[in-house]
Amino acid sequence: MFQQIPLIDFGPFLNGTDEDRQRVSSQIGDACRNVGFFYISNHGVSSTLTERVYEQAKRYFSQSLEEKMKLYIGSCPCGNNRGYTPMFEEKLSLKGDLKEGFDLAMELPADDKDRIERGALLYGPNFWPDNLEGFRECIYDEYYLTMISLGHKVLEAFALSLNLPLNYFKSMSQKPMVTMRLLHYPPQPVVLDEDQLGCGAHTDYECFTLLSQSNQSGLQVRNNKGEWIHATPIENTFVVNIGDMMQRWTNDQFKSTVHRVINVSGTTRYSIPVFFGPDYFAEIKCLINDETPKYEPVIAGQYLTQRFDDTYNYRQKNSDSSY
Numbered sequence: 001m002f003q004q005i006p007l008i009d010f011g012p013f014l015n016g017t018d019e020d021r022q023r024v025s026s027q028i029g030d031a032c033r034n035v036g037f038f039y040i041s042n043h044g045v046s047s048t049l050t051e052r053v054y055e056q057a058k059r060y061f062s063q064s065l066e067e068k069m070k071l072y073i074g075s076c077p078c079g080n081n082r083g084y085t086p087m088f089e090e091k092l093s094l095k096g097d098l099k100e101g102f103d104l105a106m107e108l109p110a111d112d113k114d115r116i117e118r119g120a121l122l123y124g125p126n127f128w129p130d131n132l133e134g135f136r137e138c139i140y141d142e143y144y145l146t147m148i149s150l151g152h153k154v155l156e157a158f159a160l161s162l163n164l165p166l167n168y169f170k171s172m173s174q175k176p177m178v179t180m181r182l183l184h185y186p187p188q189p190v191v192l193d194e195d196q197l198g199c200g201a202h203t204d205y206e207c208f209t210l211l212s213q214s215n216q217s218g219l220q221v222r223n224n225k226g227e228w229i230h231a232t233p234i235e236n237t238f239v240v241n242i243g244d245m246m247q248r249w250t251n252d253q254f255k256s257t258v259h260r261v262i263n264v265s266g267t268t269r270y271s272i273p274v275f276f277g278p279d280y281f282a283e284i285k286c287l288i289n290d291e292t293p294k295y296e297p298v299i300a301g302q303y304l305t306q307r308f309d310d311t312y313n314y315r316q317k318n319s320d321s322s323y
């Protein structure tokens with residue numbers, strides 16, 4: 001039963017010896033098995049870069065609704081879930097979430113071979129604003145690509161903690177489905193409508209999430225007693241949490257823990273999650289030897305498409321969930 005979320009120094013994994021990497025991985029493995037959430041410090045991403053991304057997020061969201069709706073996620077040309085999500089569009093709360101977002105993922109051409117020839121429709125280009133100079137460079141060229149590198153390191157730590165070779169996940173994350181979101185939560189009244197939270201109770205869909213939070217608290221994590229534990233922001237850290245694909249992959253060894261956001265800070269809250277999934281065609285199939293698999297194998301991209309279909313208003317007509 002956890003009462004708090006562990007903080008793990010990731011520096012020795014990045015810069016240390018093999019022994020350091022084993023030690024950090026074992027701390028991470030414990031956190032993944034018992035909590036499903038942990039913070040990492042000394043992750044190598046500069047705080048100045050992160051601050052600049054928040055500045056861009058504020059700049060983006062301060063535009064008029066009309067301007068933002070030009071990039072409405074439901075009208076992105078490739079239908080690959082990129083662009084602007086208005087308030088209440090996402091239905092993790094029954095009445096829709098009290099947040100707006102901007103989604104992007106790996107920049108690939110519209111005629112990407114896997115997309116055209118093999119139906120990997122989540123691949124393709126992003127849906128960028130053309131009126132915000134420097135936005136794309138800061139968000140994508142600098143931050144997104146940095147987070148991809150960090151994500152690969154986290155996958156290495158997961159591999160070691162599962163007694164697998166360090167590079168085990170590498171061949172399955174060459175063209176990874178990594179969605180980054182800029183999120184903006186307006187303050188919400190203290191009297192709560194349980195059906196309308198900043199982000200309703202949910203688990204994440206991919207393998208894991210690297211989350212940066214602004215100074216405002218709001219994120220809560222449910223422990224196995226059903227108590228909500230606050231994931232208070234800690235400066236210069238990322239919150240890392242396991243998603244459903246990793247729980248399936250590890251046959252429930254790693255926990256995809258339920259969490260939600262309620263912004264009662266009285267002020268605006270921003271956060272930047274980066275959801276790290278594997279390649280579209282990676283097979284998510286029990287990787288624990290000598291255990292009976294609890295889940296049917298799934299193709300990662302098909303699984304993720306279904307999860308998006310289930311939560312985004314604009315995709316509801318496609319939805320017929322089997323997960």
Ligand SMILES: O=C(O)CCC(=O)C(=O)O
Nearest residue numbers: 183199204219261271273
């Ligand atoms: O905003 C946050 O702190 C967390 C958001 C979240 O859980 C999500 O987008 O899946």
Ligand SMILES: [Fe+2]
Nearest residue numbers: 202203204259
């Ligand atoms: Fe989440």
